[in-house]
Amino acid sequence: MKKAQLNDDMRPGYDFASMSGGVRGKYAKRVCESANVVMLEPEIAKAFPSEAAVNKALRGILKAMLPAQRAGKPVAKSRQLSKRRKKTGTRD
Numbered sequence: 353m354k355k356a357q358l359n360d361d362m363r364p365g366y367d368f369a370s371m372s373g374g375v376r377g378k379y380a381k382r383v384c385e386s387a388n389v390v391m392l393e394p395e396i397a398k399a400f401p402s403e404a405a406v407n408k409a410l411r412g413i414l415k416a417m418l419p420a421q422r423a424g425k426p427v428a429k430s431r432q433l434s435k436r437r438k439k440t441g442t443r444d
Contacts, residue, residue: 400406
């Protein structure tokens with residue numbers, strides 16, 4: 353017994369304007385909230401051959417930052433500037 357081949361092309365008879373119940377973008381907010389995609393600059397992307405390499409580098413940075421934060425040492429200047437911008441609403 354042969355299986356029927358499906359044609360993926362839409363039939364011209366569909367009138368989406370008359371269909372009810374469909375909501376455009378119903379799950380768009382949920383997808384945006386759950387997605388964690390970051391676009392890297394091309395020169396940065398060349399330095400990391402895989403997703404695992406990026407994660408390894410970021411974990412190394414986090415490990416280096418955490419002891420300094422626990423000891424009360426100042427964090428990187430760029431982080432201090434971003435905190436100051438949030439408080440005052442100005443740019444340095």
